[in-house]
Amino acid sequence: MQIEPGKLLAQIQNPQDLRKFDKDKLVQICDELRQFIIDHVSVYGGHFGAGLGVVELTVALHYVLKTPDDQLVWDVGHQAYGHKILTGRREIFHTNRVYKGLSGFPKIKESEYDAFGVGHSSTSISAALGMAMASKYKGEKHRQHVAVIGDGALTGGMAFEAMNHAGVSDTNLLIILNDNCMSIDPNVGALKDYLTDITTSHTYNKVKDEVWHLLGKISKFGFSAQDVVSKVEGAIKSALLKQSNLFESLNLRYFGPIDGHDVNHLVEVLNDMKDIPGPKILHCVTVKGKGYGPAERDQTKWHAPGKFDKITGEIAKKITTGPQAPKYQDVFGHTLVELAKKNEKIVGVTPAMPSGSSMNIMMKAFPDRSFDVGIAEQHAVTFSAGLATQGLKPFCNIYSTFMQRAYDQVIHDVCLQDLPVVFCLDRAGFAGADGPTHHGAYDLAFFRCLPNMVVSAPMNEEELRNLMYSASLYEGPYSIRYPRGQGVMLDWKKELRAVPLGQGRIIKEGEELAILTIGHIGNYAKDATGMLKAEGLNPAHYDMRFVKPLDGALLHEIFGKFKKVITVEDGCLMGGFGSAVLEWMVDHGYHSEVKRLGIPDEVIEHGEQIQLHRECGFDPEGIAKAVREMMGITYAKR
Numbered sequence: 001m002q003i004e005p006g007k008l009l010a011q012i013q014n015p016q017d018l019r020k021f022d023k024d025k026l027v028q029i030c031d032e033l034r035q036f037i038i039d040h041v042s043v044y045g046g047h048f049g050a051g052l053g054v055v056e057l058t059v060a061l062h063y064v065l066k067t068p069d070d071q072l073v074w075d076v077g078h079q080a081y082g083h084k085i086l087t088g089r090r091e092i093f094h095t096n097r098v099y100k101g102l103s104g105f106p107k108i109k110e111s112e113y114d115a116f117g118v119g120h121s122s123t124s125i126s127a128a129l130g131m132a133m134a135s136k137y138k139g140e141k142h143r144q145h146v147a148v149i150g151d152g153a154l155t156g157g158m159a160f161e162a163m164n165h166a167g168v169s170d171t172n173l174l175i176i177l178n179d180n181c182m183s184i185d186p187n188v189g190a191l192k193d194y195l196t197d198i199t200t201s202h203t204y205n206k207v208k209d210e211v212w213h214l215l216g217k218i219s220k221f222g223f224s225a226q227d228v229v230s231k232v233e234g235a236i237k238s239a240l241l242k243q244s245n246l247f248e249s250l251n252l253r254y255f256g257p258i259d260g261h262d263v264n265h266l267v268e269v270l271n272d273m274k275d276i277p278g279p280k281i282l283h284c285v286t287v288k289g290k291g292y293g294p295a296e297r298d299q300t301k302w303h304a305p306g307k308f309d310k311i312t313g314e315i316a317k318k319i320t321t322g323p324q325a326p327k328y329q330d331v332f333g334h335t336l337v338e339l340a341k342k343n344e345k346i347v348g349v350t351p352a353m354p355s356g357s358s359m360n361i362m363m364k365a366f367p368d369r370s371f372d373v374g375i376a377e378q379h380a381v382t383f384s385a386g387l388a389t390q391g392l393k394p395f396c397n398i399y400s401t402f403m404q405r406a407y408d409q410v411i412h413d414v415c416l417q418d419l420p421v422v423f424c425l426d427r428a429g430f431a432g433a434d435g436p437t438h439h440g441a442y443d444l445a446f447f448r449c450l451p452n453m454v455v456s457a458p459m460n461e462e463e464l465r466n467l468m469y470s471a472s473l474y475e476g477p478y479s480i481r482y483p484r485g486q487g488v489m490l491d492w493k494k495e496l497r498a499v500p501l502g503q504g505r506i507i508k509e510g511e512e513l514a515i516l517t518i519g520h521i522g523n524y525a526k527d528a529t530g531m532l533k534a535e536g537l538n539p540a541h542y543d544m545r546f547v548k549p550l551d552g553a554l555l556h557e558i559f560g561k562f563k564k565v566i567t568v569e570d571g572c573l574m575g576g577f578g579s580a581v582l583e584w585m586v587d588h589g590y591h592s593e594v595k596r597l598g599i600p601d602e603v604i605e606h607g608e609q610i611q612l613h614r615e616c617g618f619d620p621e622g623i624a625k626a627v628r629e630m631m632g633i634t635y636a637k638r
């Protein structure tokens with residue numbers, strides 16, 4: 001379905017078209033852009049509230065900057081739908097997040113206007129500073145470099161590393177802080193309180209207003225912005241500002257807070273700032289979900305609501321028949337509470353994903369024993385390590401993809417010290433529509449090479465519960481990975497049972513060929529063996545449960561019996577589960593023929609999980625095909 005743009009938006013294919021409009025049309029353009037996003041997401045789904053909150057900023061930035069020559073970096077990129085729509089992609093926006101369509105995030109290969117590829121947070125200042133520094137090196141004085149970062153993303157340590165550097169750089173970097181007091185869930189931490197303080201502080205705003213006033217006055221007398229700045233420098237850098245403003249103390253000129261929904265004022269301010277030399281930050285206050293009532297009222301729910309009825313605000317429910325298996329994340333949340341009730345040492349840690357990981361269930365049941373530490377994966381891991389040194393049992397839940405951020409912390413702070421932290425890696429395997437920045441492709445490979453680390457994955461909800469229980473009893477680092485979405489069991493709340501360390505299990509006896517799987521993807525192998533049975537083929541199926549330690553006894557049995565083996569994992573083929581099995585086989589002198597199915601060594605784009613599994617050849621049909629091929633079965637017509 002093609003979404004119809006409003007009258008003015010229809011005339012805008014790219015920012016050059018936008019810049020042809022008089023300033024007095026910008027409010028209408030913003031209204032039409034906002035409506036287009038509402039119309040689009042209501043039909044196709046995707047990220048929502050963040051995009052609505054930056055409509056005015058998006059229009060103002062493209063109006064004032066000479067994009068794509070000026071470089072605009074969006075942090076995370078979930079808010080960049082307006083940017084995409086204004087930069088040549090409106091007519092194909094219906095393919096956003098769809099298999100083979102536009103990416104839901106800015107992406108260098110997709111458009112010259114996407115200065116940097118994003119998806120993970122807190123990268124924008126570093127990237128834009130790198131660009132600004134490169135421009136300086138190349139003598140490109142005319143170019144502007146802008147990073148737009150949210151208050152949530154600003155809690156990520158990397159943003160501070162970048163500001164620390166930017167403050168002593170002689171670049172024209174402009175950081176726009178889009179402050180809406182929200183992450184996906186409400187933003188947390190002292191920085192959030194600080195931002196609220198400087199937004200509401202009377203003394204602070206009085207000084208700031210005087211400075212802005214002075215700036216305005218002097219401009220009228222025809223001085224250049226540089227003159228203005230040097231004249232007001234004294235005031236801006238007055239003891240009060242310097243001491244009371246975090247950004248000023250990092251040597252970034254601080255402007256604001258200003259209303260991020262006043263497009264005309266934004267244009268004025270951005271124009272003025274263009275001529276102000278040196279690194280600077282503009283603090284804009286916005287409302288997540290702006291302009292769509294339900295999204296303003298329940299900002300977490302409307303972060304990425306899926307499809308909805310734009311008139312009633314009713315979010316579409318998945319069409320289902322009969323009772324449904326739970327989401328893995330909810331099994332995690334409920335089981336953690338169950339374990340915490342039995343063991344007072346258990347605590348929960350999440351870096352800014354209480355709703356996404358269902359840690360919010362624990363936060364509700366045990367507010368004093370659960371911690372949302374903000375977008376701070378590195379800190380989440382080392383903080384968990386600290387808790388563990390004191391005899392507590394942290395369950396640190398991090399999406400597989402975001403765990404990439406904290407690799408050294410896992411090695412240095414947990415594994416080398418053999419501390420009993422349990423890592424629950426949600427969204428392992430393909431994330432789906434979020435695409436490659438969010439796929440949990442690498443964790444099996446990057447965790448299995450770490451000393452002391454247990455690497456496990458449940459095939460279903462009951463197994464997840466049992467692995468969590470086993471992890472709670474284990475005296476060392478223990479990881480459990482599971483995918484985005486639903487499990488396979490209706491009756492999943494079974495009594496908890498400890499799984500012996502490194503013990504796999506047989507799912508189905510068979511002949512000639514064995515399929516070895518790890519985790520939820522084993523259910524595809526189950527489907528495949530069902531399909532093959534109808535063809536008279538009878539491969540065996542084993543759910544190995546652990547990539548480390550591997551079940552040596554079971555592997556001796558398997559390689560002793562089967563000359564053909566297929567491994568299946570929803571992780572990267574290089575170094576993952578299949579690699580571990582191959583290494584084991586060679587080390588133990590077996591010579592079976594082994595085929596590994598999993599994610600190849602290339603970037604797999606976005607799409608529905610099943611589409612991506614199919615593309616990589618490990619959906620049920622792909623597994624069945626691999627079995628047939630290995631068994632030398634060819635059908636005339638298939």
Ligand SMILES: Cc1ncc(C[n+]2csc(CCOP(=O)(O)OP(=O)(O)O)c2C)c(N)n1
Pocket residue numbers: 050053076078079119120121122149150151152153154178180182183184288352353375377402405
């Ligand atoms: C490293 C990392 N951790 C977690 C996330 C998940 N995430 C995506 S958006 C978001 C909230 C970002 O908040 P903010 O930057 O304030 O943007 P807003 O949505 O409020 O506009 C989070 C936690 C992520 N993308 N990257």
Ligand SMILES: CC(=O)[C@@H](O)[C@H](O)COP(=O)(O)O
Pocket residue numbers: 076078119184304356427431434484
């Ligand atoms: C942009 C981002 O990183 C998050 O919003 C992410 O898309 C959430 O993913 P889930 O929907 O799987 O929780």
Ligand SMILES: [Mg+2]
Pocket residue numbers: 150151152153178179180181182183187
């Ligand atoms: Mg925010």
